[in-house]
Amino acid sequence: MKKMTINGIVAQVEDHWTVLEACRFYGIDVPTLCHHDGLSPGGICRLCVVEIGKGERTKLVTSCNYPVEAGLVVRTHSERVIRDRKMLVELLLARCPSSKTLQDLAAKLGVQRVRFKVKDEKCILCGLCVRMCDEQMGAKAIGFAGRGKERRVTPPFDIKSEVCRNCGACMYICPVCQLRCQGPEPPSVVCGACLNVEPVCLQDNDDVMCYLDSCGWCYKVKKGVEK
Amino acid sequence: MNRRKIKSLQDLENLRQEILVKRDPQKTRVSICAGTGCLALGARKVITSFKEELKKQGLEDTVEIRETGCPGFCEKGTIVVIYPEGIYYLQVQPGDVPEIVEKTLVEKKIAERLLYTDPVTNEKAIHEDEIPFYKNQMRLLIGDNIKIDPKNIEDYIALGGYSALAKVLSKMSPGEVIEEVKRANLRGRGGGGFPAGRKWETTRNAPGEPKYVIVNCDEGDPGAFMDRALMEGNPHSVIEGLIIGAYAIGSHEGFIYVREEYPLAVENTSIALEQAREYGLLGRDIMGSGFDFDVTIFRGAGAFVSGESSALMSSLEGKVGAPQPKYVHTSVKGLWNKPTNLNNVETWANVPLIINKGADWFTSIGTEGSKGAKIFSLVGKVNNTGLVEVPMGITLREIIYNIGGGVLANKKFKAVQTGGPSGGCIPESFIDTAVDFDELTKLGSMMGSGGMIVMDEDTCMVDVAKYFIDFLVDESCGRCVPCREGLERMSEILTDICEGRGTEGDIELLEELSEVMKDTSMCGLGRTAPNPVLTTIHYFREEYDAHIKEKKCPAHVCKALIEYYIDGEKCTGCLACLKACPEGAISGDKEKVHVITMEKCNRCGICYETCKFDAVIIK
Numbered sequence: 001m002k003k004m005t006i007n008g009i010v011a012q013v014e015d016h017w018t019v020l021e022a023c024r025f026y027g028i029d030v031p032t033l034c035h036h037d038g039l040s041p042g043g044i045c046r047l048c049v050v051e052i053g054k055g056e057r058t059k060l061v062t063s064c065n066y067p068v069e070a071g072l073v074v075r076t077h078s079e080r081v082i083r084d085r086k087m088l089v090e091l092l093l094a095r096c097p098s099s100k101t102l103q104d105l106a107a108k109l110g111v112q113r114v115r116f117k118v119k120d121e122k123c124i125l126c127g128l129c130v131r132m133c134d135e136q137m138g139a140k141a142i143g144f145a146g147r148g149k150e151r152r153v154t155p156p157f158d159i160k161s162e163v164c165r166n167c168g169a170c171m172y173i174c175p176v177c178q179l180r181c182q183g184p185e186p187p188s189v190v191c192g193a194c195l196n197v198e199p200v201c202l203q204d205n206d207d208v209m210c211y212l213d214s215c216g217w218c219y220k221v222k223k224g225v226e227k
Numbered sequence: 228m229n230r231r232k233i234k235s236l237q238d239l240e241n242l243r244q245e246i247l248v249k250r251d252p253q254k255t256r257v258s259i260c261a262g263t264g265c266l267a268l269g270a271r272k273v274i275t276s277f278k279e280e281l282k283k284q285g286l287e288d289t290v291e292i293r294e295t296g297c298p299g300f301c302e303k304g305t306i307v308v309i310y311p312e313g314i315y316y317l318q319v320q321p322g323d324v325p326e327i328v329e330k331t332l333v334e335k336k337i338a339e340r341l342l343y344t345d346p347v348t349n350e351k352a353i354h355e356d357e358i359p360f361y362k363n364q365m366r367l368l369i370g371d372n373i374k375i376d377p378k379n380i381e382d383y384i385a386l387g388g389y390s391a392l393a394k395v396l397s398k399m400s401p402g403e404v405i406e407e408v409k410r411a412n413l414r415g416r417g418g419g420g421f422p423a424g425r426k427w428e429t430t431r432n433a434p435g436e437p438k439y440v441i442v443n444c445d446e447g448d449p450g451a452f453m454d455r456a457l458m459e460g461n462p463h464s465v466i467e468g469l470i471i472g473a474y475a476i477g478s479h480e481g482f483i484y485v486r487e488e489y490p491l492a493v494e495n496t497s498i499a500l501e502q503a504r505e506y507g508l509l510g511r512d513i514m515g516s517g518f519d520f521d522v523t524i525f526r527g528a529g530a531f532v533s534g535e536s537s538a539l540m541s542s543l544e545g546k547v548g549a550p551q552p553k554y555v556h557t558s559v560k561g562l563w564n565k566p567t568n569l570n571n572v573e574t575w576a577n578v579p580l581i582i583n584k585g586a587d588w589f590t591s592i593g594t595e596g597s598k599g600a601k602i603f604s605l606v607g608k609v610n611n612t613g614l615v616e617v618p619m620g621i622t623l624r625e626i627i628y629n630i631g632g633g634v635l636a637n638k639k640f641k642a643v644q645t646g647g648p649s650g651g652c653i654p655e656s657f658i659d660t661a662v663d664f665d666e667l668t669k670l671g672s673m674m675g676s677g678g679m680i681v682m683d684e685d686t687c688m689v690d691v692a693k694y695f696i697d698f699l700v701d702e703s704c705g706r707c708v709p710c711r712e713g714l715e716r717m718s719e720i721l722t723d724i725c726e727g728r729g730t731e732g733d734i735e736l737l738e739e740l741s742e743v744m745k746d747t748s749m750c751g752l753g754r755t756a757p758n759p760v761l762t763t764i765h766y767f768r769e770e771y772d773a774h775i776k777e778k779k780c781p782a783h784v785c786k787a788l789i790e791y792y793i794d795g796e797k798c799t800g801c802l803a804c805l806k807a808c809p810e811g812a813i814s815g816d817k818e819k820v821h822v823i824t825m826e827k828c829n830r831c832g833i834c835y836e837t838c839k840f841d842a843v844i845i846k
Contacts, residue, residue, distance in 0.1 A: 043552025046708050046747040060746045066554050080746065087743040091712040115736055116716045125705070144547075147530065149715050151705035 004072040019063035020048055023076055030063055030076050031085065031105060033092075033175050034126035039135050041065035042127050045092075047085055047105075051075040060084065086111050093189065095121045099176035103191040114189045122176070125151055129170035139163045142170065232507030234515035236393040239384070242506075246385045255290045255332060256310040258373050262297025262459055263452075263491055264613075265304035269321065273305045276324035281332075290332055293382075296372035296460015296495075299614035300360055303343070308373055313354050316341040346610070346632065360611045363629045365592070365600045365618045368576050369453075372460035377495040380502040383463040389508055391579035395471050396516040399582075404475035405431065408578065411586035412598045417443055417534070417571030418649070418675045419751075420597070420664040423578075426568060429558040431476045433566035438478040441543070441562070441569045442469055444485040444492065445527045445534040448647025449698060451678035453602040454572040456614050458485065458492035461576070462499035466522065468578035470513065473520045476568055481522040484539055487529045496524055531702035535750050536561070536569050538704070549704040550750035571676065573602060593619035597663035601674070607644075607681035608635040619663045623653065626662065627681055638683035642766070646675025648695045648702075649755030651762030652688060671762045673755065687784035688767040689774055693721040695759040703752060710753030713744045717760060726787040729775035734764055783845045786830040790846050793834075795820045797842035804834035804843060 002013050006023055013022040018041065023030045033045035041064040049060045054073050060081065063074075075081065089106050094116040096102060102124075106112075127144070130153060134140045141164035145154050155161035171177060180191050233239050259265075259274050274294060281287050298306055303317035309331055316327065316338065323341060330338045343352040345359070352358045355373075375382040383389070395404055409424030430438055442465060446454040457465060469481050485493050500522055503509040511519045525543055527533050533548035540562045542548030553560070561567025577599060581589050590598045597619040603626065605615050610632030617626060623643055627633070634640045642652040645662075651672030653660065660666050664674050682691065696718045705711040717740060720733050741757030748754045764771060773779045780788040793804075793813075800818040812828040815821030823834070835843040 041552065043749060044707050046749070049747050061554060062552065062747075062749075065552050083739075084743045084746050087739065088708055088747065091708060091716065094716070095712060115732075117719060124708070125711070146705070148700060148703040148705040148711060151711065 002068055002070040004068055004070065004074065006074045007076055013068045015068070017068045019050060019052075019061070019066045019068055019072070019074055022068050023050070023063060023074070028076050031109070032064060033101070033105075033124065034128055035064045036128055036132075036173060039128065039131040042131065044126055045088070045124070047088055049081055049084055051078045051081050082109070085109055090114055091116065092124055095119050096124050096176055097189050098122070098179055099124075100178040100180040101175045103180040106190060112190060118189050123153060124176050125153065126175060127153075128173045128175065129153060132169050132173045137165075137167055137169050139165065139167075141165075232505075233389075233393075234507065236390075236397045236514070239389060239393045239514070243384050243387070246381045250385070253311055256293055257290060257332075258293045258295045258308040258310060260297055260304060260306040260373065261294035262301075262372075262456060263489075264297060264301035265306060266491075268304040270305040272321040273307065273319055273324060276321040277328070280324050280328045284328055284333065286328070286332060293376045294378070295375055296377050297369070297456040297614065298355075298373040298460075299366075299369050299456065299616070300358075300611065301614070302610070302612040306373070307341075308355070315343065315353065315355050315358065317343055359632065360613070360615075360630055363625065364616050366616045367580060367600045368464065368573065369456060369460065369602060369614055369616050371464075372456065375461055377460055377462055378498050380463060380499065380506060383461070387583070388463055388579075389467055391582035392467050392470055392508065393514060395474055395582055396514050396518060401431065401475045401477060404471060404582070407586050408475070408581060411581045411589040412596075413574065413577055413581060413589070414597060414664060415571055416573035416577070416601065416676065418646070418673065420674060423570055423574055426558050426570070427472060427476050429556065430478075430566045430568040433559040435560075435565050437480055437565060438476055439562045439565060439567040440469060440473045440476060440478045440481040441539070441567060442481070442483040442572055442575055443534060443536075443539060443569055444483060444489070444572045445539060446486065446489075446572075446676060447531040447534055447702075448676055448678045450606040450680050451604045451647055451676055453604050453614055453677050455489050455492055457572050457576055457602075458483075458489065459495050462492075462496040463503065464576045464579060465572055466496075466499060466503055466509070468575035469522065470509065470520055471578050471582060472568065472570070472575065474518055478568070479519050479521070481520065482543060482562075483522060483524045484527055484533075484543060485524060486527040486533075493524060493526060500524070530704070531698075532704050532750070532752050535752060538750070539569065540567060547704075549706055550752070552707075552749055573677075594661060594663045594666075596665045597674075601662075601677060603662075603677040603679045605631050605679050605681070607679075608638065608683040608686070609633070609681040610635055617662070620661045622659050622661055624658045626679065627658070631681065634681065634683050636683075638685065640681070641684050641686055642682045642688065642691075644672075644680040644682065644691065644695075644759070645678065646673040646758070647678045648698050649673060649751070649758055650675045650678070651758040652682070652691060652766065653762070654766040656766075671758060671765060673758070685782055685784070687725075687780055687782040688763040688770050689721065689724055689780075690782075690784045692760045692763045693718065693725055696721055696756070699752065699756045703756075707747075707749040707753060709744045709746075710748045710750075710756065713740055713748075713753070714756060716740065717757070721760070724771065724774045725780075725785040727774075727778045727785075729771075731775065733775060734768070734771050738764060789830060790825060791823050791828060791830065791832075791834060792844045792846060793821050793823055794842045794844055797840050799840055799842070801839075803839070804837050807833050807837040809833065 004011050030048050032048045034042040043062045043065050048063045050063045051058050052074050086109050089111050093102050093106050094114045133142050141161040142155050305319045307316040307319045326338050330336045343358045355361045405427050413423045414420040444454050444458050530548045532538050533542045535550050536557045537551040538548045557567050592599050600616050600618050602616045606612050615630050642654050644652045653670050667674050700714045700718050703710045703714050723729050741761050744757050745754050773781050783789050798820045805813040810827045810829050812824045813821050
């Protein structure tokens with residue numbers, strides 16, 4: 001067991017955990033799109049970034065693949081983290097506005113506008129399907145091809161793979177397959193955001209105090225733990 | 228060829244003496260640069276002409292021709308140096324060869340025409356140390372290139388090569404070697420500037436066997452070619468450094484990762500490795516010390532991002548050369564999850580120097596935080612393009628004016644871009660900044676691997692930022708969201724600005740996006756990618772404003788924002804521009820004022836260049 005600090009809470013964590021596992025064990029919600037407990041960490045969507053370190057020398061790391069360390073100081077909802085997550089969601093939403101998951105995430109994080117030209121891609125290239133097919137199904141029927149903006153998920157040589165068993169695991173795990181609800185308003189880039197709650201605590205604090213799911217700040221304030 | 232294996236320090240010294248005795252120092256020797264730059268300018272024909280001409284004159288036995296590596300003054304290739312006098316001929320064409328042979332080799336006179344001429348004073352310089360380009364440098368690493376035939380190990384040994392390795396193997400323990408390199412504070416020349424000694428120590432102490440050492444020669448920054456010059460011109464210096472490092476770290480297997488686009492580097496290095504093996508400097512029981520080590524060359528498959536350490540190792544493992552999402556240093560878990568030490572070509576080449584001359588000598592050069600000398604490739608709008616090696620701490624002004632000879636065509640200096648696509652643009656107000664790792668970082672740029680692109684007043688800084696971002700859009704591996712999506716969006720916004728569609732708030736959005744990319748990208752490429760945008764916004768914000776608010780490009784570069792006019796008072800009606808215009812956009816008659824039809828004009832600028840009366844104006 002190791003001792004570390006998450007949002008001011010002293011946390012006892014297992015040696016082999018990642019920071020994300022530690023956060024989730026303590027009930028702190030860290031958003032992810034490319035993570036699944038049964039698969040190796042992807043580190044692709046970068047939404048799970050957390051701020052580590054103290055004082056001036058802090059940096060952002062992805063919690064899904066950052067191993068826990070004794071004495072590590074983690075902040076899961078600092079102002080910097082929230083700003084970055086919002087931008088990442090904005091970028092993804094501009095790419096793939098039809099996804100329910102992304103719209104919900106945008107609503108939850110308070111992303112209310114998209115400042116980029118809107119595309120209509122169906123895939124966010126999180127790679128969950130590729131890892132699922134490889135690691136759980138043992139098929140490796142799909143993979144990535146192309147580089148940069150040409151990157152895409154495809155079977156080898158873009159022809160139907162002989163090893164694909166049509167098991168559907170790739171579709172099951174896809175985070176953006178589900179289409180958004182159209183809501184009472186006509187379709188726009190950002191949906192009606194019925195789930196949206198503005199984080200008011202950010203006005204007075206550097207960290208979010210409550211964000212629908214608990215971030216742990218209420219606990220901290222109640223116990224009077226110092227920042 | 229001598230196939231005797233070197234078994235000890237004494238053996239090496241004996242061999243060196245034998246080589247020196249065999250060679251008459253007074254024998255006339257013609258060194259001809261056969262580096263990629265000079266070869267492109269026709270060095271191969273110059274070499275052939277020399278051989279033919281010597282044959283004609285019957286001088287084959289008395290004159291030796293040596294095909295060497297790049298001495299750096301690429302602007303003035305092909306470079307030919309006549310020894311023992313050291314007469315430096317520049318821009319030699321095959322047609323000049325008979326004159327050189329006749330005048331210099333036979334009559335022992337100097338062919339003045341081919342010497343360096345100072346553009347201001349018109350004075351001629353005969354020797355290397357009289358040419359301003361060389362005079363102001365500190366050529367520790369590339370200085371030997373013109374004296375060495377990279378395909379002949381004897382040239383390197385004759386100059387004292389492999390003596391550092393002999394010293395290390397016979398007198399020093401691995402710990403002492405690491406201590407010496409740490410004391411020298413040798414920082415990685417590939418870009419990051421991480422202390423090499425500390426990296427070596429981490430790899431040495433990391434659990435796991437075998438350990439690997441790698442030379443990173445995946446140089447990909449636009450306009451940078453210092454690693455190529457070293458690898459092509461003096462491969463043994465890199466190999467010697469690598470063997471010393473391997474001994475210090477406890478590694479028995481090394482790799483040289485050379486990008487596919489450097490075939491000559493691969494060729495010369497392969498020959499060098501083969502020769503080193505023949506002399507017992509690689510393989511089993513090196514120099515009779517019991518230390519085994521060998522090196523394999525690996526040709527990179529052509530991705531810029533493969534220069535990143537985890538991507539390079541992935542590529543070496545036979546996978547796609549893309550960065551790995553890991554928070555474990557490659558010095559602990561690298562190639563095949565074993566401790567791996569990766570250093571840049573130039574870093575390795577510095578090691579023999581440090582061992583031979585000592586850490587105290589090395590730390591006497593440079594600034595507080597950055598020691599030794601660094602090779603830069605000076606390119607862009609500067610008179611003397613080429614490789615310059617200078618002590619750390621020299622100012623940008625000294626590099627650009629004293630060595631580079633100032634800005635091309637007497638234009639006004641505007642900015643210098645350092646550090647490749649990950650670096651930033653430094654404006655004229657900071658031209659007296661000392662060049663070292665920390666100072667450049669403070670300005671928002673970085674040392675990088677040593678690219679230095681000089682820009683003059685005709686450069687549009689928004690266009691420059693767009694150029695680098697577009698380069699990175701192509702080169703991003705596309706794995707993580709901020710780099711893939713962020714770069715594409717940045718390129719979109721910059722294109723809009725350059726084409727007159729910029730809106731208020733674009734600059735702020737670029738800044739916000741930059742911060743997020745710096746924070747959250749997976750590897751160094753994405754984390755440093757916004758630097759060109761951030762520095763140009765920081766130092767040249769008024770240019771962005773002019774593009775966005777006034778829809779004007781102050782440097783007259785962005786085609787959508789400029790228009791060509793003909794000044795009726797200056798136009799003589801000579802028809803020159805009318806005939807030159809590829810679009811037929813200019814109308815007019817002889818001796819009558821011409822007019823440009825804007826709808827047809829494609830802003831190619833040919834009329835502007837054609838007009839002898841300065842009657843064409845850009846607005």
